[in-house]
Amino acid sequence: MHDKPLSKLAGHLLRRLPGASHPARHHAGPDRFGLEEEKVLRFTEDRLDPAEEGRLAEEVAAVLPLGWSLSPRAKERLHAVTEHLGGERQLLEWLDRHPGLPRLTARLVALMGTLDRYSDDAEVVEALRASRAEDPFPAGLENVLPPGTSEETLSDVSYRIDELLFERQTQDATRLALATTDWLRDATRSSAPSSSGISEMRELMTHLRKDIGEADAAA
Template sequence: MHDKPLSELAGHLLNRRAGASRPARHHVAPDRFGLDEEKVLRFTDGTLDAAEEQRLAEEVAELLPLNWSLTYRGKERLHAVVEHLGGESELLRWLDRHPGPPRLTARLVALTSTLDRYSEDADVVEALRSLRAESPLPAELEGVLPPDTDAETLSAVSYRIEELLFERHPQGAARLALAATDWVRDAARRAPSASAQVGELGDLMAHLHQDISEADAKV
């Protein structure tokens, strides 16, 4: 995974803005999800073998879109993994080292967190509004975005990606993610007066598009 999206992500993964994890709140019974305590303890003390670590990575990947709905104990175990690895960026790097769903999920979660982070930026919203007025939406975004282009536009994409991950459709989430990164990158490139934030977002979308495309090809 590119370092730039990870450096921009630091501090945003597990403490996202209110409303950013609607699938977790609306569809999940919190007590049904959590990490195995013994497995987490063995991971943090270095006694988990490679096969068990791969399975732990798969379990963590399943939880990331749902972290708002975990019980206190579930969050505590997830944070134990994060702290052992050295932080949120290192958590994604760790998942990225495990092929299949962990790697793809890590890259999709990096995207959803990035979209949520920029969703309320006025210049980003204006760039999206301008492109939407000029060009039809990609087919993958039809029915995903609300009618008006505002601070909820990018969050709507995050919501649908997380929903697809929860429903165990990672490749459907990847298809939507690739369409969204292309669309947002195009909006940044064609913005009438691109601010630093718009330019930065366009750069991040280019990196994330490549990352997700590579991971999706190997799931």
């Protein structure tokens, strides 16, 4: 994964909460996949062999979506893995070193964090409004975007990607992610080049589009 998207993450990926348009509700699922307590303990003591570490990465990738809905025990185990690695950025870098679902999940989570970060950026929101005035429902987003554009629009898309991952609809989540990066790249190309936020968003979407596409092709 390119370093630029990781360097811009706000550092609250594992504590992402549903926005006002997505009130918290019960989701049954992540804990039944779980994180094996013994495996987590051995990982924090650097006693896992490469094959076991790969299986742990698969387990972590399975519980990251909608992580706020995990049970306290599952959250503790995920926190232990994260702390051992050095933090949330290091967790994504670790997942990215394991091909398949872990790498793809890491790159989708990086996109979700980026969407959340720019969701209330006034210049970005205005660029999206201008883009949707010409094309209200960009390809791949017809059943995702609401009619209007607001400070919650990108967070809404981020939440939907998260939800699809949670539901194990990985290909649908990936398709939505790629459609989103395409839309945002196109929308920001038409905006004022003097805006640092717009320029940065365009660059990040270019990197993330490539990263997610490569991970998907290799999954």
